[in-house]
Amino acid sequence: MEQGTSLLYDLVGFDVAEVTVSPLGVRVLVLCCVQVQGCPDCGTVTDRVHSRRPVQVRDLPFGRPWLVRWDKRGMFCDQARCPRRTFVERSTQLGPRQRLTSRLRSHLERAVSGSRRAVSDVAREYGVSWWSVNHALVVAAARVCGPAPEGVRLLGVDETRARSVRWMLSEAGWKRSDPWMTSFVDLDLDPAHPGGLLGLAPGRSGASVRGWLGLQSQTFRDGIEVVAIDPSAPFARAPRELLPGATMVVDHWHLHRLAALMLTEVRQRATRERLGHRGRLTNDVWAYRRLLLRAGDSLTGRQKSRLQATFRHHDPTREILHAWAGKELLRHLPVKIDGGARPYEIRERLDVFYSHAARSNIPELTRLATTIDTWWPAVEAFLRLRITNARTEGYNTNIKLIKRTARGFRSQTNYERRILLANAATAA
Numbered sequence: 555m556e557q558g559t560s561l562l563y564d565l566v567g568f569d570v571a572e573v574t575v576s577p578l579g580v581r582v583l584v585l586c587c588v589q590v591q592g593c594p595d596c597g598t599v600t601d602r603v604h605s606r607r608p609v610q611v612r613d614l615p616f617g618r619p620w621l622v623r624w625d626k627r628g629m630f631c632d633q634a635r636c637p638r639r640t641f642v643e644r645s646t647q648l649g650p651r652q653r654l655t656s657r658l659r660s661h662l663e664r665a666v667s668g669s670r671r672a673v674s675d676v677a678r679e680y681g682v683s684w685w686s687v688n689h690a691l692v693v694a695a696a697r698v699c700g701p702a703p704e705g706v707r708l709l710g711v712d713e714t715r716a717r718s719v720r721w722m723l724s725e726a727g728w729k730r731s732d733p734w735m736t737s738f739v740d741l742d743l744d745p746a747h748p749g750g751l752l753g754l755a756p757g758r759s760g761a762s763v764r765g766w767l768g769l770q771s772q773t774f775r776d777g778i779e780v781v782a783i784d785p786s787a788p789f790a791r792a793p794r795e796l797l798p799g800a801t802m803v804v805d806h807w808h809l810h811r812l813a814a815l816m817l818t819e820v821r822q823r824a825t826r827e828r829l830g831h832r833g834r835l836t837n838d839v840w841a842y843r844r845l846l847l848r849a850g851d852s853l854t855g856r857q858k859s860r861l862q863a864t865f866r867h868h869d870p871t872r873e874i875l876h877a878w879a880g881k882e883l884l885r886h887l888p889v890k891i892d893g894g895a896r897p898y899e900i901r902e903r904l905d906v907f908y909s910h911a912a913r914s915n916i917p918e919l920t921r922l923a924t925t926i927d928t929w930w931p932a933v934e935a936f937l938r939l940r941i942t943n944a945r946t947e948g949y950n951t952n953i954k955l956i957k958r959t960a961r962g963f964r965s966q967t968n969y970e971r972r973i974l975l976a977n978a979a980t981a982a
């Protein structure tokens with residue numbers, strides 16, 4: 555065959571000997587372009603062939619399916635002291651027991667990882683099986699799923715729902731399956747430090763965090779200076795044990811979320827106690843539930859008077875008003891600190907919140923105050939260091955998109971691989 559054909563075909567290490575076209579596709583007969591081969595045991599080179607065995611491998615499609623046929627040579631090893639008498643020639647493009655060329659496999663892997671396409675979709679386009687594409691992903695994932703690189707200083711730990719809630723019928727009745735995943739992210743914003751998703755662990759318990767941290771090297775653990783987490787007790791226990799030298803931070807958004815939750819709980823309970831049922835559209839406190847959660851200083855004059863009227867007419871115990879005031883007091887803490895407040899100013903504002911909580915004596919508000927008191931050292935560390943978990947939450951959005959494309963995953967391992975590969979593809 556002409557040299558040009560081999561150049562065009564560009565399969566590294568091979569010459570094209572013959573091309574035939576059939577209704578099934580294009581068949582390319584290739585020959586290894588290196589005549590001599592080294593024995594894998596002793597390294598002695600030889601060109602003595604004892605047999606030829608044809609192998610057929612699928613290659614990248616160019617308009618229609620392409621098949622490569624390679625008459626693989628069996629060689630003799632001429633080194634007298636070598637225990638291996640014969641060996642089969644090897645190639646990086648056409649590896650042993652492979653049904654696809656390496657370049658097709660890396661194409662398949664990139665087609666899935668670089669986009670949010672489903673495995674089945676890519677398999678259909680390339681005319682290969684779902685298993686072939688998945689295998690390509692498994693091989694590629696082995697490179698990124700290993701232990702996290704050392705030198706990470708700022709670690710973010712966050713939870714994400716791995717899939718929607720399922721109900722399963724067991725002998726004891728219906729059981730709720732609520733699968734969660736914990737993600738670990740490098741939070742460093744330093745451009746010299748690319749950051750990224752470091753790993754995933756199934757579940758969202760302290761055991762998930764402990765398991766993943768335990769898999770990392772001691773050097774990795776010693777290098778962590780700051781851990782950003784959600785204010786949840788099981789989450790915090792593992793880093794405290796395994797990363798005793800690291801500072802724990804909880805960012806202020808979590809406080810806002812807890813405060814909003816507290817206000818909603820108070821509103822629901824107060825309404826239930828007053829009316830004997832949950833809130834309805836005709837009931838003003840329920841109708842203005844969104845207004846309650848809005849930032850107090852962003853309300854218009856009309857919204858403010860509406861809220862005041864609600865408190866006057868529909869909140870006889872004044873519990874909703876006190877809960878709302880508690881939320882507002884808390885909301886002012888970080889805003890003030892963003893502007894460069896001193897520690898004693900923060901402390902003063904916090905004391906105003908605590909005394910308000912104590913005077914109001916509402917169970918939900920007291921519970922919130924206790925939670926904040928427990929987590930305050932971590933919040934204060936956040937206010938000082940300004941390291942936020944926002945990036946971790948950004949990855950969670952990506953994770954949800956991957957799940958949606960695949961219409962869910964039956965295998966947790968495949969799911970984790972997809973997430974880590976997609977993340978590696980965006981980081982590259």
Ligand SMILES: [Zn+2]
Nearest residue numbers: 593596631636
């Ligand atoms: Zn040998």
